[in-house]
Amino acid sequence: MMTRLFPHPLLTLTLTVTWLLLVNKITVGNLLLGFVLGVVIPKLTAPYWPDRPKLSRPLKSVSYFFLVLWDIVIANIAVARIVLFMPRDKIRSAWIAVPLELTSAEAITVLAGTITMTPGTVSAMLSADGRSILVHCLHTTDPEATRDEIKARYEARLKEIFE
Template identity: 45%
Template sequence: MSVLSKIVPMPLHSFILLLVWLMLNNTYSLGHILLGAVLGIVIPLLCAPLRMPQTSIKKPLKLIVYVLIVLKDIITANIEVAFLVMGPMQRIKPGFIAVPLDLCDTLPTTVLASTVTMTPGTVSGEVSSDNKWLYVHVLNMPENEQEVIDLIKQRYESRIKEIFGC
């Protein structure tokens, strides 16, 4: 590890902090540049011990496809939920399900839980302490709960596993 990387462990973050400092103060005077540079070095140094290594994205092009699929699902689910809540209330059958997880790390699990929550009609409730189950609330539970589990695993989890190389 070089001396420079010990002083500036996260150079991009340091540069962004400097830019944000200058934009917040709406000045580019030497004093603010120096203060912003000091903050850009000190803050990442203080935060460096808190960083946790994360799984990296192995297939970024698959991530683009995934985002497009999720956007399409959000639009479709919005329409479905709108018709559901505008209709008779007895048609709504909420429920919880436990989705078994086959993901390798916390970041892919977080991406899956966030995706489920972003899609109208479903909300991630909790991830089990052993990271083996994702508890999901479904606004309109079908007769066969396995349909929802299969949809989440095939449509989202399998793609996340591919993206992160799990």
Template identity: 40%
Template sequence: MLTLNFFLAITWMTLQQSFTFSDFLVGFLLGFGIITLSQRAIREQVVETVRLQRKQDIGQYPQRVWKLLSFTNFAFWSILKANIDVARILLRPRLNINPGIIAIPLDVRSEIGITVLSNLITLTPGTVSMDVSADRSTLYVHCIDIQDPDALRDDIKQNFERRVLELFP
């Protein structure tokens, strides 16, 4: 935590564009406050990260970076494609949409995996992640146009969740 506190202090100094001792002290105190308020969340994230690293070989770093780049490329492409789809829906002469909420059973179990999946779905125009069940087994998603709920559910599981599972089991 001390390293993180120093990092936050240096970040503060950089943002202030002033590298004096007083700016370091202010940054250190601000960092101390941030760490104190978020200590539980930081500790849980560190434990989760260590658990994931034990499950995976550290030598797989290049493969993980490639998966992350591939995931980022997929996310941008999905967002672009969804923007075009939503524009087509809105530019139709008659607004013939079938909005609704679908339940998606989750294979991803980690909190970070569920968060990344939910955010990716929400970032994609036309869909909004609404809630996760208490047992973290179902994600509820609102969609602007549902023609076939099963096809949409399969699309999310095969494209979005599968890629998230590669990064965050």
């Protein structure tokens, strides 16, 4: 019964909160409208998510969020130092192919988004077979170490969350 009413409970909550943030005023009417949107939109989109991923450890996603937030702050400082103080001829940008163990399209999307949101790196392309992702790194002295860090820091955690 609950899955019929709330096919994506986390999406319902997210849409409700997003609505309240958009209108920038918490009233009973706004809360009710946000909740209605949070119920109706997931019900309308449920048929398009037949193989929706199951989060095996949802609390790990919270720690992952804070890890990425921390990495974004630290990377912003590092990129600012590179751009402001490092001579151009000392910057060593690199293209790095990161082989993937992730199989879920949603997990791969989160990984690509994480890489792109972290300043200094951009996920540029997913291979046709979905087995590797091409990443551009603004500055690295050791591309293999950067690849290994992406796999250990992000991919391993996403594997725990999604699979």
